[in-house]
Amino acid sequence: MTKRLLLGNDAFCEGLIAGGVRFYAGYPITPATEIAEAMSRRMPQVGGTYVQMEDELGSMSAIMGASATGVKSATASAGPGMALMQNELGQAIVAEIPLVVVNVQRAGPGIGNATRSGQMELMQSRYGANGEVPAVVLAPSTVEEAFWLTVKAVNLSEMLRTVVIVLGEGLLGLQRAVVDLPDDYGEIELAERPRPTVPPAQYLGNYNANELSDVPPIADFGSGYKSILSSVGISRRGGGDISVLGLSENDQDFTIRRLHQKLLDRKDEITLFEEFMTDDAEIVYIAFGTQALSAIGAMHEARANGIRAGVLRLISLWPFPEEVVRSCCAKARAVVVPEMNLGQARLLVGNALANTGVKIVGVNRVDSITIKPAQILDRTMEVLS
Amino acid sequence: MSLPNGMPATRPAKKKLDLQRPLDELVEMYADIPDKSFRYCPGCGLGMAQSAIMRAFHRAGVDITKVATAGGSGCYSVMGHYFKSSHIHGSHGRGCAYATGLKLARPELTVLTLQGDGDLLAIGGNHFIHAARRNIDITVICFNNYNFGDTGGQFAPTTPLGSKTDTSSLGMPEPAFDACKLAIGAGAGFVARSTVAHPAHLTKMIADAIEWKGFAFVEVMQHCHVLWGRRNGMPEAMDMMRFYKDNSVLHLSTVPEEERFDIPVYSEDEKDVKFVLGVLHREKKPEYTEEYAKLRAKAMAKLPAKVKS
Numbered sequence: 273m274t275k276r277l278l279l280g281n282d283a284f285c286e287g288l289i290a291g292g293v294r295f296y297a298g299y300p301i302t303p304a305t306e307i308a309e310a311m312s313r314r315m316p317q318v319g320g321t322y323v324q325m326e327d328e329l330g331s332m333s334a335i336m337g338a339s340a341t342g343v344k345s346a347t348a349s350a351g352p353g354m355a356l357m358q359n360e361l362g363q364a365i366v367a368e369i370p371l372v373v374v375n376v377q378r379a380g381p382g383i384g385n386a387t388r389s390g391q392m393e394l395m396q397s398r399y400g401a402n403g404e405v406p407a408v409v410l411a412p413s414t415v416e417e418a419f420w421l422t423v424k425a426v427n428l429s430e431m432l433r434t435v436v437i438v439l440g441e442g443l444l445g446l447q448r449a450v451v452d453l454p455d456d457y458g459e460i461e462l463a464e465r466p467r468p469t470v471p472p473a474q475y476l477g478n479y480n481a482n483e484l485s486d487v488p489p490i491a492d493f494g495s496g497y498k499s500i501l502s503s504v505g506i507s508r509r510g511g512g513d514i515s516v517l518g519l520s521e522n523d524q525d526f527t528i529r530r531l532h533q534k535l536l537d538r539k540d541e542i543t544l545f546e547e548f549m550t551d552d553a554e555i556v557y558i559a560f561g562t563q564a565l566s567a568i569g570a571m572h573e574a575r576a577n578g579i580r581a582g583v584l585r586l587i588s589l590w591p592f593p594e595e596v597v598r599s600c601c602a603k604a605r606a607v608v609v610p611e612m613n614l615g616q617a618r619l620l621v622g623n624a625l626a627n628t629g630v631k632i633v634g635v636n637r638v639d640s641i642t643i644k645p646a647q648i649l650d651r652t653m654e655v656l657s
Numbered sequence: 658m659s660l661p662n663g664m665p666a667t668r669p670a671k672k673k674l675d676l677q678r679p680l681d682e683l684v685e686m687y688a689d690i691p692d693k694s695f696r697y698c699p700g701c702g703l704g705m706a707q708s709a710i711m712r713a714f715h716r717a718g719v720d721i722t723k724v725a726t727a728g729g730s731g732c733y734s735v736m737g738h739y740f741k742s743s744h745i746h747g748s749h750g751r752g753c754a755y756a757t758g759l760k761l762a763r764p765e766l767t768v769l770t771l772q773g774d775g776d777l778l779a780i781g782g783n784h785f786i787h788a789a790r791r792n793i794d795i796t797v798i799c800f801n802n803y804n805f806g807d808t809g810g811q812f813a814p815t816t817p818l819g820s821k822t823d824t825s826s827l828g829m830p831e832p833a834f835d836a837c838k839l840a841i842g843a844g845a846g847f848v849a850r851s852t853v854a855h856p857a858h859l860t861k862m863i864a865d866a867i868e869w870k871g872f873a874f875v876e877v878m879q880h881c882h883v884l885w886g887r888r889n890g891m892p893e894a895m896d897m898m899r900f901y902k903d904n905s906v907l908h909l910s911t912v913p914e915e916e917r918f919d920i921p922v923y924s925e926d927e928k929d930v931k932f933v934l935g936v937l938h939r940e941k942k943p944e945y946t947e948e949y950a951k952l953r954a955k956a957m958a959k960l961p962a963k964v965k966s
Contacts, residue, residue: 295762316956321761321949325754326787333751333784337727337758340745341766345758363748472722493725493743493759494766498689500738502746 273452280415281306281445284374284438285314287422288346290457293372294320295345297334299327299353302386303442304376307348328353332360332373339369340501342465342492344426348374350442351384354393355400361435362401363503366531368478368490370429370465374422374438376445379612379640388640389442391561391612397437398590406532408432408542409590411439411560415449421544421587427463428542432535433487439589441612443562443642465490472497484526484533535591543596544587549575550600553582555652556607558597558621560586562642563610569645570610574652581652586617594624601630606655610635610643631655683711687721689741696735700894702853702879706800707736709856709877710769713863717767724767727755729781731773732806732881750781753788756795764794764946767867774801775813778834782814789843789872793945796866796873799836802881810884821888840874841938847873848938853880854901855920858934865936871944878932901932908935 278286285307288296296315298308308324315322321338325331328349335345349357354375364371375397379390393400398407410425412418418440425436454460466489468475475497481488491497535542546564548571550556555574557567564585574581584600586593601607607630609618618634625632635651637643684690688711697703714721724742728734730749737744745755752770760768770777777785777799788795804822805811811824814834821828840848847869851859859877866873880886880897891897907920920934 295758297758313956316949316953317960319953319957321953323757323761325757326783329751330754330757330784330787333747333754334758334761336747337745337755337760338762339758340725340743340755341759341763343762345762359748360751367745367747491743494723494763496722497743498722498741499743500746501744502738503748504746 274455275450276453277448278415278451278453279306279445280418280440280447280449281376282310283415283418283451284348284376284422284440284445285310286453287419288372288374288426289314289318290419290454290460291344291372291423291426292462293344293346293426294318295335295338295343296320297323297325297331297338297345297347299325299331299349301328301350301353303378303389303445304348304350304353304374306445307374307376328356329360332357332364335371336360336364336367336369339371340493340499342495344370344430346372346374346426348376350376351378351380351386352382354396358396358400362403362405364435365401365405365407366403367501367503368433368531369435369501370433371435372422372425372429372438373435374440376440376442378442379638385640387442389562389612389642390638390640391441391563392616392638393439394560394589394613394616397439404528406434406535407590408434408436408535408588409439410436410544410588411586412444413561413564413585415444415447416451418444419451419453423460424544430463430465431487431541432538433465433490434535439561441561467491468497481530484530485537486530487534539591539593542588542591543593545593545596546585546587547600548583548585550582550584552580553603554580554605555656556582556584556601556604557648558584558586558607558609558617559611560589560617563612566643566645567610567648570648570652573645573649579652579656592620592624597621597624598628601625601628604630606631606633608633608635608648608651608655610648612637612640612643614638678712678715680708683708683715687711687714687741688739690739695739697732698883700882701732702802702881702894702897703733703736703800705853705856706859706877706879707739709853709859710798710863711740712860713867716860716864717867719767719867723765724769725759726769726771727752727759728771729776730807731776732802733771733773733800734807736771750776750779751784752776752781753784753795753797756797757784757788757791757793760793760795761946761949764950768795769867770795770797772797772799773806774799774803774815774836775805778814778836778839786839786843789840789845789874791945792844792846792872792942794871796863796869796875798863798866799874799876800879801836801876802879803885804881806881806884810881810888816885820885822885836876837874837937844872844942845874845938846871846940846942847936849874849936850876850878850932851934852878852901852905852932854898855905855934858920862936871942904931905934906932908933908937
């Protein structure tokens with residue numbers, strides 16, 4: 273391990289490289305631009321490719337093409353760029369093409385406030401694309417975590433044959449921190465997508481699934497197999513006919529349910545979280561990303577004032593870890609959800625704790641200014657009084 | 658001495674077009690039709706375009722397992738499924754961007770996009786011009802049927818001025834794109850046009866485009882008698898074939914005698930020419946994946962990778 277002073281956006285970049293990404297298509301956008309800049313230098317150094325596309329639709333499409341050949345691929349964006357990407361994001365999830373997308377969230381809707389930070393795309397990450405597509409979303413809190421979580425994102429994308437979104441924030445992407453990075457990325461354990469094990473003549477295609485939990489093999493383009501990647505949602509069960517124009521009702525049902533079930537059946541491998549003093553907590557702070565650090569600060573102050581506070585830091589946000597929320601709040605009277613939006617995570621927490629009688633309140637800021645522990649503490653006093 | 662557009666006067670020994678080979682044999686070699694039926698309308702030009710592409714694969718001598726195609730939405734979108742090659746069937750208009758990723762990640766692949774005129778020139782126009790500008794070694798094949806056929810015949814950027822479609826029932830009010838001029842303007846090195854009524858010529862254009870090192874564009878005039886033709890006085894497939902035959906001339910620079918295929922040669926006096934066929938532009942320039950490989954070699958030599966790959 274070597275100590276390095278690293279920019280958050282560079283940590284995403286190094287995480288992608290350590291995770292095995294060798295193709296990056298980018299388009300400049302604040303506050304994610306440094307990832308493209310770093311990738312333009314680093315990709316050719318590690319034998320990979322950087323291409324700057326004409327827009328975010330182009331960069332998402334280019335990485336879909338690259339990943340189809342078996343090369344791990346990624347892109348990054350923010351705000352309106354992520355909005356544009358939703359189109360291809362949905363295509364890639366349905367076509368089951370492994371990809372990683374880093375969203376360094378800026379503040380506000382529309383063009384928003386490009387140089388400021390926010391947490392406003394938690395729901396977009398899951399519900400942004402058309403149709404009923406699932407999502408895998410990981411949110412780091414620190415620069416060092418940004419590195420490791422991005423490695424994990426690449427591994428999950430390969431293992432699950434899906435798109436994994438790393439939900440960063442401007443505040444994280446543009447901060448510098450001293451971090452421990454491995455000297456040799458080669459020592460990091462990497463996952464590979466399932467590839468065909470039968471000869472080309474017997475291969476039944478990239479969507480040959482029989483069970484809802486299946487992650488079928490995917491053949492690299494040019495590897496001798498006929499490999500079709502289609503966002504029509506091809507379903508091929510037991511070697512039946514491929515439908516190339518639309519699906520029957522049964523096949524559509526099977527396809528959509530399988531896209532979700534393959535993730536839910538592996539939720540244990542996806543779910544990441546961190547608990548602080550929740551065992552006896554009468555009040556639990558549930559937060560993600562940078563705001564989880566404020567929650568931890570508030571917890572210490574609360575404990576110093578004799579309040580039994582605890583923190584649940586959510587790291588994987590989708591599929592949402594409802595069971596974890598429930599078990600952490602087993603003894604809680606109240607839950608405070610501090611977040612830099614108007615209550616997106618609170619909605620999910622409320623859903624998880626439905627009918628438990630736990631009081632759920634939020635601390636919400638949309639002015640791009642980070643939530644102070646004192647604010648959380650004030651809210652705590654209000655709730656407990 | 659050289660002909661216009663830098664085409665050398667002395668040409669390499671001519672390969673046989675092999676037009677006599679029965680289609681069944683080509684189907685055996687290059688096609689894979691999953692549900693044993695075509696989803697084209699009866700008489701559609703796409704079937705003819707598809708057989709020209711198979712003959713072009715044969716002529717260019719490609720290994721079909723090393724061919725990757727990309728496309729989006731449109732009547733043509735099933736075509737990529739019908740070859741033995743690999744295919745990305747993604748969203749509307751992104752073919753050139755998929756192809757850019759495919760080719761850059763695996764330069765050894767032969768990469769084609771199969772796109773309609775609406776797909777390529779309306780929603781996908783940006784990807785098209787930038788792929789041409791990069792001069793990446795892909796072949797873009799545009800099936801121009803004058804309208805959005807898959808959605809029932811609305812006007813496209815290529816619909817001729819004044820002609821009737823579902824959304825221009827009183828006549829198309831907008832001027833049309835000339836896709837080939839657009840490609841040349843954007844920097845494409847190889848630009849050609851042909852029609853499905855000239856299958857031998859079409860085969861040669863596509864084969865030359867596949868063999869071309871760099872960005873190659875072929876506009877295939879492919880009739881849609883069902884939607885565009887019916888509304889514009891050509892309700893039968895044969896009406897539109899005749900329309901292509903009667904209104905096509907060869908571009909001056911592509912007329913080595915043996916390759917005229919009985920198409921009249923363009924002369925500057927003709928004012929009402931509709932379809933100028935042939936190679937309209939040929940210009941060698943640095944190819945993107947080769948240039949990037951040089952850049953990569955320089956980067957790798959300069960700073961040894963800290964990462965095991």
